[in-house]
Each structure stands twice: as C-alpha cells, then as structure tokens.
Amino acid sequence: DVVFIGFPTWGMQLPPPMKSFLNEYNLSGKTIVPFNTNGGYGIGSSFETVKQLCPNSTVLDIFSTRGGSERDGILYVM
Numbered sequence: 001d002v003v004f005i006g007f008p009t010w011g012m013q014l015p016p017p018m019k020s021f022l023n024e025y026n027l028s029g030k031t032i033v034p035f036n037t038n039g040g041y042g043i044g045s046s047f048e049t050v051k052q053l054c055p056n057s058t059v060l061d062i063f064s065t066r067g068g069s070e071r072d073g074i075l076y077v078m
Contacts, residue, residue, distance in 0.1 A: 004033045012044025019053065028056035036064040
C-alpha cells in the first residue's frame with residue numbers, strides 16, 4: 001500500500017530508469033513516499049515528474065538531501 005521511491009537528481013530531472021519504472025508499474029491507489037539525493041542543485045523537476053507519472057496515487061512531500069559534500073570536507077553518513 002505504501003511505496004518508497006528513492007532516486008538521485010540527474011541533470012535537474014528524474015532519472016530515465018525511474019521514469020521507466022513508474023511507467024511500467026501501476027501504482028494506482030498506492031501512497032508514494034519519494035526521497036532524493038542531489039549534489040546541491042536541488043530536486044529540479046523530478047518531484048513534479050513523479051506526481052505526473054503517478055496520477056492515481058497519493059504522492060507525499062519529497063524528502064531530499066544534499067550529497068557530494070565529502071570533497072569539501074563535510075562528511076555525511078546515511
């Protein structure tokens with residue numbers, strides 16, 4: 001009933017493999033919990049695309065976290 005969908009932001013968009021997954025599986029009536037990693041540029045259009053590809057689902061607010069800061073000396077362990 002609840003589907004957690006995690007993905008990175010690729011070029012400010014939802015990655016093509018995730019688009020394929022959401023197009024292939026019928027998630028109607030499910031609650032979608034999207035979560036995301038990004039390199040500091042944010043989620044771009046990825047969240048809107050998830051909502052468009054799951055029109056008959058309840059899509060909760062996205063959780064997004066910035067990664068890639070290790071090179072700046074900021075260590076983050078999830």
